Amino acid sequence: MPVPVRITRVARETPSVATFEFDREFSFVPGQFVMVWVPGVDEIPMALSSASSITVQRVGDATAALFRLGPGDCIGIRGPFGNGFPEKKRMLAVAGGVGAAPILPAVVAGGVDKVLLGARSRGELLFRERFESLADLSVATDDGSLGFHGFVPELLADEDISSFHAILVCGPERMMAAVLGILSGRGCPEKGYFSLHRYMKCGVGVCGSCCIDPGGLRVCRDGPVFSGDILAGGEFGRYSRDAAGRRRPV
Ligand SMILES: Cc1cc2nc3c(=O)[nH]c(=O)nc-3n(C[C@H](O)[C@H](O)[C@H](O)COP(=O)(O)OP(=O)(O)OC[C@H]3O[C@@H](n4cnc5c(N)ncnc54)[C@H](O)[C@@H]3O)c2cc1C
Numbered sequence: 363m364p365v366p367v368r369i370t371r372v373a374r375e376t377p378s379v380a381t382f383e384f385d386r387e388f389s390f391v392p393g394q395f396v397m398v399w400v401p402g403v404d405e406i407p408m409a410l411s412s413a414s415s416i417t418v419q420r421v422g423d424a425t426a427a428l429f430r431l432g433p434g435d436c437i438g439i440r441g442p443f444g445n446g447f448p449e450k451k452r453m454l455a456v457a458g459g460v461g462a463a464p465i466l467p468a469v470v471a472g473g474v475d476k477v478l479l480g481a482r483s484r485g486e487l488l489f490r491e492r493f494e495s496l497a498d499l500s501v502a503t504d505d506g507s508l509g510f511h512g513f514v515p516e517l518l519a520d521e522d523i524s525s526f527h528a529i530l531v532c533g534p535e536r537m538m539a540a541v542l543g544i545l546s547g548r549g550c551p552e553k554g555y556f557s558l559h560r561y562m563k564c565g566v567g568v569c570g571s572c573c574i575d576p577g578g579l580r581v582c583r584d585g586p587v588f589s590g591d592i593l594a595g596g597e598f599g600r601y602s603r604d605a606a607g608r609r610r611p612v
């Protein structure tokens with residue numbers, strides 16, 4: 363059953379992203395997610411951006427309904443679920459867009475020495491100041507309004523990947539697939555830990571709606587974080603499935 367929590371604060375992070383803080387802390391591993399019940403609308407998966415918050419991009423019905431809520435309103439939380447990111451000695455993180463949400467608690471926890479952060483434009487760079495205060499930060503913007511003019515995986519191409527024990531990755535799947543391509547090219551796909559966004563219903567491994575090809579791993583239960591050697595050669599970067607199970611290109 364979802365645990366009812368009350369929203370205490372809504373912080374606007376970018377034009378399309380807001381952080382919803384609530385009045386209860388959840389014990390979690392960075393990268394784990396919760397199922398968020400928006401009363402009367404839907405239940406959707408969201409990474410925890412801290413023990414008591416989610417950071418949400420408005421894309422459709424449920425996220426738009428969340429954006430209409432404010433301090434004092436109630437939502438339901440099930441979880442945390444899934445595996446989360448590993449803990450290694452020296453880590454680099456690559457975050458794109460709202461993919462920075464599960465990366466932030468990993469950086470706050472320590473062990474992430476460098477962050478590569480990408481977004482469409484300067485105003486969409488999520489948690490830029492937080493990352494800057496916690497790690498060595500490089501940014502990339504699609505329109506060149508700040509930092510490197512181009513996509514964030516291009517920044518990774520200039521890094522000495524052998525000096526890191528793990529690369530944590532979350533963002534649009536095309537971006538993550540480009541990162542996996544770079545790691546595979548350097549002969550170390552297993553160093554990458556990718557947090558996948560897939561359509562989910564139950565969140566606990568029962569319904570099968572989040573299974574990924576070719577092995578049928580459940581993103582909610584076996585993931586959402588998978589190492590690159592497991593993802594290489596499968597559906598990752600090529601297609602995902604909608605609510606009816608139909609393939610849709612990434
Ligand atoms: C483990 C996990 C963690 C997530 N963490 C976050 C997070 O921290 N912050 C955040 O903003 N979002 C996160 N998401 C994505 C979030 O669950 C979806 O954006 C949300 O379910 C959309 O609901 P909606 O009703 O607003 O949109 P819908 O009306 O369902 O869809 C609107 C549009 O978004 C697309 N879409 C829907 N669901 C997904 C999805 N899972 N992945 C990619 N595209 C989708 C649809 O194809 C459609 O184009 C996470 C997803 C997973 C699986």
Ligand code: FES
Pocket residue numbers: 561562563564565566567568569570571572573580581582583
């Ligand atoms: S969402 Fe039901 S099995 Fe993953």
